[in-house]
Amino acid sequence: MFRSLKTLWKKWRASRNAGHQLDALLALADADAPYAERSEWLIELAHWIHRRGHLDSAEGGTSRAAAAGAPPHRAPPEHARVRYLLHVLERNPAWKDNVGAMLRKLLRESDGISLLCDAGMPVHSGLLGALVGRLQALMIPPAPNRRDLAALVTLMFPATHDPEWIATLPPDLLARLRALIAGADAAASPGQGLGPHPGEFSLDLLTALHNLTCQISSTGLSPTVRSRLSSDDAHVAVERLPFYRLTRAMLAVENARDTGDAARLLPEVTWLRLLLDDCRKATDDVFAHLYRNGVRVDTVFQVERMRMRIVRAERLLDAWMAAGDAPMQARLVADLVEANQQSQSIAHLLRSNFALLSRKVVELSADTGEHYIARDRAEYLTMLRMAAGGGLVTAVTVYVKFGITGAHLPSMIEGVFAGINYALSFLVMHFCHLSLATKQPAMTAPTLARELDGATEAPGRARFASTVVALMRTQAAAVAGNVLLVFPACLAVQLLCGWVFHANLISPFKAHATLQSFSLAGPTPFYAALTGVLLWLSSLVAGWADNWFVLHRVEDALAWNRRLRMTLGVAGAARLAHFCRTNAAGVWGNIVLGMMLGVVPALVSAITFHFEVRHVTLSAGSIGVALGVLGADTLRSGELWWAVAGVASMAVLNVAVSFALALQMALRSRDLRRKDVQPLMRVVWRRIVRRPIDLVWPMRKGQTATEAESSH
Known part of the structure; x- marks a missing residue:
């Protein structure tokens, strides 16, 4: 049996006909196979969907695409392949049941929280640690036997255009994909409009939302963030912060969901949305405090990650409440795929870190x-x-x-x-x-x-x-x-x-x-351009010095220094502190x-x-x-005027x-x-x-x- 499967697998890989490849692949589907083999099968199916070129050309004609009901307007080739895949499954009920069972079993056995909560979230606060981690991930991709949905998505959707075609899937294809995954339970649950049906994906969304709200609350109540929500003139009580009330609001939503009280669920969800919005505004206040009083990289990292978690929590809450909205679910999946790609992209890491460095230098x-x-x-x-x-x-x-x-x-x-x-x-x-x-x-x-x-x-x-x-x-x-x-x-x-x-x-x-x-x-223009780079680098140092001076509140330390106040007087120490603050960057x-x-x-x-x-x-x-x-x-020599022209190029x-x-x-x-x-x-x-x-x-x-x- 194993030898025959191996032979069929080789024949499928050797085939250049897209339709024959799909038929061979669907024939290999086995819902009872080990997790690693089912994951590898799904990855190969995703690669078949990614194959470039139109399906018509791959088939050598238009008969199959026409029979599949391909739309006449121009669409991503992945849409045509998904449409053809669903058409083949509908013509073969046994294959359809087997593939649907495989998908449901994979989703049930995979850790979906890793994708819903952690995909796209930065792990390292330093550039070097994040760069090393992404290089390792690039050289050592995840294995298919990892029961991790984020790893499976990484292997299935490596292309940068994947989020775009996933988000733009037509409603009819989304409905057919949902029916394929739901199987016999498809008719049981389009949703009531007030909340999602009690399915496994709905439970994963709620669990991920609970996890995110706990992380947001923990970061928001940390001394690093809490101290920047208060000013020297006013102190904000902890119980008045939205981060303190966020976990209670989340528990109220879960209790309303468990009791099945739809009338109670909507107010609780609305209250949770308002608190998430207040948390977002609080992060803006923290950033304003940072850029006004000095930027610390690890603090910015924590607050930026908290802001990303707030945005993710809002998206998950929308998807949880709109269980019957297939386009919204597709956009959520596309966002998760894109976030997962960005969390592994070295170019995205460098761009985001340079943007952070730029903002740190220029704000003060x-x-x-x-x-x-x-x-x-x-x-x-x-x-x-x-x-x-x-x-x-x-x-x-x-x-x-x-x-x-x-x-x-x-x-x-x-x-x-x-x-x-x-x-x-x-x-x-x-x-x-x-x-x-x-x-x-x-x-x-x-x-x-x-x-x-x-x-x-x-x-x-x-x-x-x-x-x-x-x-x-x-x-x-x-x-x-x-x-x-x-x-x-x-x-x-x-x-x-x-x-x-x-x-x-x-x-x-x-x-x-x-x-x-x-x-x-001569080389004067080249040297002049390099000198311009040195001039710019000096501005980076000036910005860093200004940020360091403000961040560590050196002006306050000098103004309130006991020895300086005794030597120069209170006014003299204040003048010295202000002088140092004004001229530190220069x-x-x-x-x-x-x-x-x-x-x-x-x-x-x-x-x-x-x-x-x-x-x-x-x-x-x-x-x-x-x-x-x-x-x-010398005024009559070309030597002088070539030098004058060189000085003009320097300017x-x-x-x-x-x-x-x-x-x-x-x-x-x-x-x-x-x-x-x-x-x-x-x-x-x-x-x-x-x-x-x-x-x-x-x-x-x-x-x-x-x-x-x-x-x-």
Whole structure:
């Protein structure tokens, strides 16, 4: 017997005819076989349904599809195969009874709670642990002998389009599938409308719902969540929290169901829905508290998982109450399949973690980013003055840099000293309220993210376009202010030194080498783009520092420190705490940026390829020094103008790369996809085309972007 089954199995696999494959597979169905063999049979049936191409072509004609009553409109090929499968079973009652018995037995013997409760729910709070777990699952798929419905679904529906075709199954196919699974009991239970019939799937739904409500209540009443539902001014009693009353509401629903009291069931279910909605609102309050007072990864993980469980509980409750609604049941199954796929997808894990990281970085620094955007003429002129001051400071930085490189130190030591030089220069700019060009786009991701909150409507898109245009305009002002001051300042210092001391601050050979290194024809654009990445990374560090400072309430610790209050007084300690809170992000961001600009090129050059920093302000100052050394004859050489073109490319690439990365982080923090971004980009482009003057000169104060749009 076993040998004959094995031979038939080989013949089925060797057959290329879809109809013959199905006939052979249905003939192998055995409701009395061991669990593993029945699971493997169902997996093979699912693979037959997944087979690409139309069933007509597989059959070499249209007779069977026509006989099966295939709809004339275009539908997923899986629908045609399911329809053909049901048609074959209806023509063979013995096969139909056997397959129905197999399905009922599999569902009865499998653990459905794993699919209903746990599918799609994250297990690890850390990225590394989750990544290792998913890699293991990818390399070692579950075995068919596991009595786990989630494992069976994983093996049956591996394709990403499976949820779509399952959710769109026609009502007639859903009714026939339900009759197949229910068997002889199909006529007993379409449902009363007030609640589901007492079937096994209904009991699984209720059990899963009970499990979810207990988990939601446990997480919501934990100190991590409960402490963030109260403020410093008011304390919320535990018995008033929806998480505390949720399990009681669930028990009331179960008691009403057990007693069969339909009149009592509806009010209890309504009360449970209201509590779930209150729990969802409470999670929003927790997130608002986190983003206002600092983000901790494990806390966000717990609250995000609790929110997912609330959504799942609502879906299960809807499916439990609408037992006769087959399309709703199909959508539930499709959601579970999709959630199960996402829980095993490495790409989904990376996307979700990057979105969380983005939101963590951008939420606390919106005010910092706002300082880098000039929205009216007064702010625009202020930015020009700040940039001009930054150019003067950078002139000193350029000469110190030439002094460090002229010492011919080992590359790593030279990189450390160069980083200290840059960091000190950036800190001087920060505390003197000056500006450095190209650093601004990386710091404006928080502001862009805040503008994206209303970007689904026309006024929100107009505000976003206005912010982007203002950012471009401000950046142009910053670049102009830096370059127009650093270049003549560096040139003037060299000319003055040559006139007074009859000496050059750098050698003519070094001046020629500097101009040649900035040439547009060389690797300058590539280096400028990498420098833009470093500028963006510094904004991540600034956001992390701001989050750390707020999360650990360092400002309160300093303001209430006993020694500081005794030494500086109460007001002095408060001023010191506020000063540290205001400047924590800026100080750390500038220090890290300076050290990266100095050390990273040395590290990259030692490990992989040669890399040099190409920053527009520093390079413009270096050209000024080289021009002062080489004299006016250099103006007639192509070497100078190729270097000028290279500096122009630095201005574009420094800004474009850091802005693109900042925008991508802002989009990820709001979980926006390409289809959501395209309307925003069209609005920005229309704004630029209609008012190109806005890129170089702002509108009058009080004239909004919406007014500008409506005036054209």
